[in-house]
Amino acid sequence: MKIALLGGTGHLGIGLAIRFALLGHEIIVGSRSTEKAKTKADEYNQILKTIGEGKIVGYENEKAAEMADISIFTIPWEYAFSTAESLKEVLVDKIVVSPLVPMEKVGKTFIYKRLPEGSAAEKLASILDSRVVSAYHNIPAEKFANFNEKFEWDVAVCGDDESAKKKVMDLTNQIEGLKAWDAGPLAVSSMVESITPLLINLMVRNKMRDLGVRFV
Ligand SMILES: NC(=O)c1ccc[n+]([C@@H]2O[C@H](COP(=O)([O-])OP(=O)(O)OC[C@H]3O[C@@H](n4cnc5c(N)ncnc54)[C@H](OP(=O)(O)O)[C@@H]3O)[C@@H](O)[C@H]2O)c1
Structure with missing residues (x-):
């Protein structure tokens, strides 16, 4: 599968790029800058060499x-x-994954930010003529980008296009330590997105790190 990480030069992008590349997928790291994308792809390829095989390109x-x-x-x-607006044409009918978590800091506390569309994924779907699937919101990026670490995290996946949702769930289940669950239509995405500020508040107040979720 050809997978693009748009803005894949950041915290969540590195873990997804390298873990999917290790599985043999063709990975394209996207950036606002071609030069930065290529530099990051080189950096990710260096890491890949030390842990397995795979190839990442940057554009x-x-x-x-x-x-x-x-x-x-x-x-x-x-x-x-705004990035979605600019990519509307090239994303028509394609699968788009939203890990977006709208939140703001009020004092010392992170609060989920309700958008008029219901959730970030629904807002993305309202902009794009794409098959939007919502996933990966609750993955702690730092630990996910440590390739020596073991973890067992659940991933709640939502979407209105059942075949697109199934594809994303199948892909997710290929990553060791992740287990995808069908959470329903895109209308429930706000519930999944809002777990992330809760996790961050729990970590800050209780001096914990890298909290993910497991449904047991
Ligand atoms: N971090 C986490 O633990 C985590 C966990 C789950 C979900 N998420 C969600 O995943 C998404 C990415 O989070 P992240 O922590 O990986 O983000 P990040 O590292 O802060 O940023 C990712 C990339 O976004 C691009 N970017 C920054 N400003 C931009 C702008 N004005 N326009 C277009 N692109 C811009 C940059 O890429 P270029 O400079 O190369 O363009 C940057 O490297 C967020 O929506 C977040 O809610 C994050």
């Missing part, structure tokens, strides 16, 4: 989205929607 976001079957928006939510 500007539009080219990356054009090349891919599935594009994951690993971009801060504040900037993801």
Whole structure:
């Protein structure tokens, strides 16, 4: 599968890029800058060499989205929607994954930010003529990008296009330590997105690190 990580040069992008590349998928790291995308792809390929096999290439976001079957928006939510507007044409009918978590800090506490569309994934779906699937919100990026670490995390996946959702769930289940669960239509995405500020508040207040979720 050809997978683009749009804004894949950041915290969540590295873990997804390298873990999917190790599984033999063709990975394209996207960035606003072609130069940065290529530099990051080189960096990720160096890491790959030390832990297994795989190949990652880097392109500007539009080219990356054009090349891919599935594009994951690993971009801060504040900037993801304007990026989506600019990529609308190249993403028509393609699978787009939203890990976006809209939240704001009020004092010392992170609060989920309700959007008029219901959730970040629904807002993305309202902009794009794409098959939007919502996933990966509750993965702690730092631990996920430590390739010596073991973890067991559940991933709640939502979407209105059942075959797109199944593809993303199948892909997710290929990553050792992740277990995908069908959470329902895109209308429930806000419930999954809002777990992330809860996890962050729990970590900050209780001096914990790298909290993920497991449904047991
Ligand atoms: N971090 C986590 O633990 C985590 C966990 C689950 C879900 N998420 C979600 O995943 C998404 C990415 O999070 P992250 O922590 O990986 O983000 P990040 O590292 O802060 O940023 C990712 C990339 O976004 C691009 N970017 C920054 N400003 C931009 C702008 N104005 N317009 C377009 N692109 C811009 C940058 O890439 P270029 O400079 O190369 O363009 C940057 O490297 C967020 O929506 C977040 O809610 C994060």
